Amino acid sequence: MTDYVIKAVKLSRNFGDIKAIQNLDLEVEKGRIYGFLGPNGSGKTTAIRMLTGLLKPGSGEVEVLGYTLPEDAEKLRLHIGYMTQKFSLYEDLTVKENLEFIANVYSLSGRLKNQRVDELLGIYGLNEKKNQLVGNMSGGQRQRLSLSAAILHKPELLFLDEPTSAVDPENRREFWEQLFDLSDQGTSILVSTHYMDEAERCHKLAILESGIKCADGAPDELMQNMGAKVVEITSSNLRQLKRELLHLSGVISAAQLGARLRVLVKDTISDPVTFLSRQPCVDSDDHLSRVRPSLEDVFVISTGTG
Amino acid sequence: MKSLLRIRAIVGKELTQLKRDRITFGMVVMIPLIQLLLFGYAINTNIRHIPVGVVDYSKSGLSRVLIQTIEATQVVNFTRQFNNLPQAQATIANGEIRAVLVIPKDVSQRLARHQTVGLGSPPSSDEETSRPVAQWLVDGSDTIIAAAVKSLRNMPLAELLDKPPNRNTPTFEVALLYNPEQRTAVNIVPGLVAIILTMTMIMFTSGAIVRERERGNMEMLITTPVRPVELMLGKIIPYIFIGAIQVGIILGLGHILFHVPVNGGLLQLSGATFLFITASLTLGLVISTIANNQLQSMQMTIFILLPSILLSGFMFPYEGMPVAAQYIAEALPATHFIRLIRGVVLREVEIINMSSDVYWLILFTLAGLTVASLRFKKTLD
Numbered sequence: 187m188t189d190y191v192i193k194a195v196k197l198s199r200n201f202g203d204i205k206a207i208q209n210l211d212l213e214v215e216k217g218r219i220y221g222f223l224g225p226n227g228s229g230k231t232t233a234i235r236m237l238t239g240l241l242k243p244g245s246g247e248v249e250v251l252g253y254t255l256p257e258d259a260e261k262l263r264l265h266i267g268y269m270t271q272k273f274s275l276y277e278d279l280t281v282k283e284n285l286e287f288i289a290n291v292y293s294l295s296g297r298l299k300n301q302r303v304d305e306l307l308g309i310y311g312l313n314e315k316k317n318q319l320v321g322n323m324s325g326g327q328r329q330r331l332s333l334s335a336a337i338l339h340k341p342e343l344l345f346l347d348e349p350t351s352a353v354d355p356e357n358r359r360e361f362w363e364q365l366f367d368l369s370d371q372g373t374s375i376l377v378s379t380h381y382m383d384e385a386e387r388c389h390k391l392a393i394l395e396s397g398i399k400c401a402d403g404a405p406d407e408l409m410q411n412m413g414a415k416v417v418e419i420t421s422s423n424l425r426q427l428k429r430e431l432l433h434l435s436g437v438i439s440a441a442q443l444g445a446r447l448r449v450l451v452k453d454t455i456s457d458p459v460t461f462l463s464r465q466p467c468v469d470s471d472d473h474l475s476r477v478r479p480s481l482e483d484v485f486v487i488s489t490g491t492g
Numbered sequence: 493m494k495s496l497l498r499i500r501a502i503v504g505k506e507l508t509q510l511k512r513d514r515i516t517f518g519m520v521v522m523i524p525l526i527q528l529l530l531f532g533y534a535i536n537t538n539i540r541h542i543p544v545g546v547v548d549y550s551k552s553g554l555s556r557v558l559i560q561t562i563e564a565t566q567v568v569n570f571t572r573q574f575n576n577l578p579q580a581q582a583t584i585a586n587g588e589i590r591a592v593l594v595i596p597k598d599v600s601q602r603l604a605r606h607q608t609v610g611l612g613s614p615p616s617s618d619e620e621t622s623r624p625v626a627q628w629l630v631d632g633s634d635t636i637i638a639a640a641v642k643s644l645r646n647m648p649l650a651e652l653l654d655k656p657p658n659r660n661t662p663t664f665e666v667a668l669l670y671n672p673e674q675r676t677a678v679n680i681v682p683g684l685v686a687i688i689l690t691m692t693m694i695m696f697t698s699g700a701i702v703r704e705r706e707r708g709n710m711e712m713l714i715t716t717p718v719r720p721v722e723l724m725l726g727k728i729i730p731y732i733f734i735g736a737i738q739v740g741i742i743l744g745l746g747h748i749l750f751h752v753p754v755n756g757g758l759l760q761l762s763g764a765t766f767l768f769i770t771a772s773l774t775l776g777l778v779i780s781t782i783a784n785n786q787l788q789s790m791q792m793t794i795f796i797l798l799p800s801i802l803l804s805g806f807m808f809p810y811e812g813m814p815v816a817a818q819y820i821a822e823a824l825p826a827t828h829f830i831r832l833i834r835g836v837v838l839r840e841v842e843i844i845n846m847s848s849d850v851y852w853l854i855l856f857t858l859a860g861l862t863v864a865s866l867r868f869k870k871t872l873d
Contacts, residue, residue: 238715240872260870263717274712278512279505290501291716293494319512335712 189216191343191374192237197246199232206232207397210246214376214390219369221388222378223485229397230378231271234347237376238268251343264292267341269332271348271378277321281312281331284320285338292339306334310364326357333361337368344368346377350384362387382481393488400488409479412487414438414450415458416479421447421472430467439486450483498718502726506700510730520734524688524741531684532750536676539640544591545572547580550599558595558603558626565647567640577629584631591630591641599625606649625649670838678753681746682833683806685739685765686826690772690800691793693735697776698789700727701868706785711872720868724861728773735769736762743837756836764836764843767853768829774860775825781867800826828852 192214199207207229214220222230235241237250239259248255253262275284285306289299307313310330315323320331329349337344346365350358362384369375377388385391385405392402401408421427424447428440431449436458438450451458459474468474510517548555559570572589574580580592596602602625628645632638671678701723704710713723743761746752754761775796783789801807803817804826810818821827828849835841843850 235872240711240714240870242871242873256871260717263715266715268712268715270708270711272708272711274708274710276505276509276709277707278509283505283508287501287505288716290504291498291718293497293717295497 190214191216191251192220192376193247193249194237195247197233197236197243197248199236199241199244201232205397207236210397210399212237212392212399214374216374217369217372218389219365219375219377219387221385221391222376222394223380223382223385223391223481224378224394225380227396228394230394231347232397233394234268234345234376234378238266238345239263264339265342267336267339267344269336269344269346269349271351273328273332273352275320275328275332275335278319280317280319281323282307282316284331285335288335288338294339302338306338310334325352326354329353329357329361330364333364337373341373343374343376346375348378348380350379350381358384382485386481393485395489401484405481405484408484408488409481412479412484413453414479414483414487415453415455416477416483417449417451417458417462417474418443418477419447419449419462419468419472419474420445421469427467427472431462431465434465436461441486448477448483450486494717495719495722498722499726499729502718502723503729506727506730510734520692520737521741523692524684524738525745527688528681528684528742528745529749532677532681532746535680537636538674538676539636540566541569542567542591542637542640543571543589544568544593544641545574545580545583545589546570546593546595547574547577548595549597550595552600554600554603555595558599559593561649562593562644562647565644567644581629584629590634590637591628594627594629596626602626603649675750677746677750678838679834681742681750681752682837683804683830684746685742685833686768686804686830687797687801687806688738688742689735689765689769689829690826691797692738693731693769693772694776694779694793694796695790696731696734697727697773698779698783698793699786700777701780702783702786702789714870714872720865720870721861723868724774724777724864727777728770731773732766732769735773736765739765752837754837755840756842757840760836760841760843761833764829764832764850767850767857768825768832771825771829771853771856771860774857774864777864778860778867781864796824800824803827805830822852825853825856 190213192212194210194212197207197210197212198205210233222233224230232241236243236255237248239250239255239262242256250262251265253259253265255262276287279287282303285303286299289295289303294302307316310333312327312331312334315327320328323331329352333346333349336346350361353361358381365375365377377384379385388405390402390404391408393400393408403411419427424442424445428442428447431437431440431447436452436455438452440447440449442448449458449462451461455461459476462468463472463474546559548559562568563570568591570593572580572583574583574592577592577594580589580594583589584592602623605623606625628641630638630641668674701710704713739761743752743754747754776793779789779792779796783792799820803813803821804810804824805821806826810821810827813821832843832846832849832853835846836843
């Protein structure tokens with residue numbers, strides 16, 4: 187039997203007329219990194235807030251770590267960590283003071299507290315900065331501090347809401363390494379992002395668009411089963427070519443990537459390269475090749491944008 | 493036990509943040525210090541040296557002596573001379589002077605026949621004695637100024653004519669307890685404690701919850717196991733000490749500079765102050781759970797502050813207010829505290845003998861704490 191840390195059935199929530207989340211079904215397995223992929227305003231934050239007990243669901247059922255929400259929200263709090271999208275620690279306290287405050291709030295005291303704070307300062311490379319005011323620190327440092335604050339009480343389940351939106355690529359790489367370390371130690375993680383490359387690192391992910399889950403599954407699975415083939419065309423007049431290709435019924439979308447045009451062709455066409463090269467708008471000296479689908483293609487197909 | 497740890501965590505955090513906020517920290521000391529000096533010296537209900545003018549139709553030696561005698565009372569200062577009344581009235585209208593003394597041509601006759609002077613033979617008839625010596629035209633819009641000038645109405649005139657002052661036996665003997673010299677500061681300084689604490693205490697906590705929300709800390713805070721009442725207590729406790737420091741500054745300096753006695757003993761004083769500080773702090777917390785941003789919380793603080801200054805008995809006696817205003821005043825913690833602290837500091841009462849004020853402050857604190865804790869929801873709904 188699979189062990190689920192999050193189970194949600196037909197979870198919905200409206201803000202006035204806006205349907206922030208509609209009928210979200212979710213199953214997150216223990217010990218995995220689960221991703222929410224979606225553009226800004228797609229309901230990622232609302233979903234996370236409902237799963238952490240910060241927002242009451244409008245309708246539907248949620249069970250997180252075996253606690254039914256919203257009734258057991260207070261009990262759940264001891265077992266989850268939450269890293270908010272906006273930096274939410276105190277800018278007028280130092281790194282160490284912030285961590286000690288969190289430790290005190292979770293009733294860690296004395297030697298245990300010092301040990302844990304020192305341990306986290308070490309793991310996340312904050313030792314040199316420990317007496318610096320948080321307000322003066324860079325995005326990457328704040329992010330590592332936020333993460334260490336969120337996991338200070340060793341939660342079983344960690345929620346991260348766009349944790350890498352304010353940091354550079356190098357820090358992002360390192361950050362994901364740290365997430366895998368946590369995952370390796372048994373922490374289940376739910377992370378939201380709008381970066382495709384980050385989503386690809388998740389064990390499983392759900393694609394959200396306007397509050398609706400369009401697709402979910404492991405990244406590879408999603409790419410294989412997306413129902414389209416990908417062809418890249420190198421040509422001299424890509425803008426013109428793109429406009430004309432989009433009129434074809436077999437073409438789902440076309441997007442320019444530098445000197446190439448990435449074309450998504452319906453799965454029903456068995457040989458997309460031949461299909462495209464026969465089109466009058468494609469020149470004989472244009473170069474066409476089948477390529478491996480990416481998560482962005484999945485996103486385009488499942489959200490119907492592009 | 494865990495609850496205490498969490499409260500201590502919040503208290504520690506608040507103190508550290510306060511320590512970092514140099515200006516706020518400075519204001520803790522500067523507000524009571526400056527305001528005490530300012531108001532202790534400035535507020536005075538014994539009016540002196542009101543600028544007035546004179547229209548002297550008699551232009552005699554007597555009229556000049558009369559003017560000097562009036563000036564010697566120090567109630568008024570003759571700053572302007574006018575030749576006619578319309579001129580003088582225009583100067584009152586433009587605010588340069590507050591009143592004008594009109595001395596008639598026959599001032600010497602009037603004075604001689606005046607009852608208090610008692611010259612003239614045969615004895616003056618009733619009609620003549622009823623004639624006043626001169627007339628004051630007063631800008632009556634300010635009742636306190638008007639009352640001061642009115643107090644000159646029956647000033648003794650006998651010495652004007654080198655006669656021994658005629659002494660009347662007063663109808664009543666009045667003995668002034670607690671402030672025999674009638675110094676305003678004796679009444680103002682203990683009242684200032686209430687006003688300054690109302691301002692600083694409500695202000696500190698009215699921003700407390702809102703600030704966490706505005707700076708984005710709230711989302712983090714409510715995902716932790718902190719309970720609403722723990723958060724509220726943690727926000728209040730540091731400021732109880734700060735309030736105590738402020739009371740110390742005001743009463744200490746009030747004692748040194750203005751010789752305001754502190755008769756009732758420190759225990760009584762601390763008791764009264766503690767009750768009031770906690771009531772004000774919880775009021776601030778309630779505001780903080782209602783306001784959406786710090787500007788709103790500041791507006792609500794002022795909304796409470798003004799009636800606390802004007803209706804609490806600090807400026808104007810409670811007894812003079814209409815019943816409806818008295819009800820409002822009764823609701824304000826400042827009213828009860830002003831009664832308590834004036835009682836303790838000046839009249840040496842034990843606060844337990846003013847139990848209705850004590851109970852109201854306790855009730856107010858408990859109700860405020862409950863409302864704030866109930867209003868504070870650990871969700872973002």
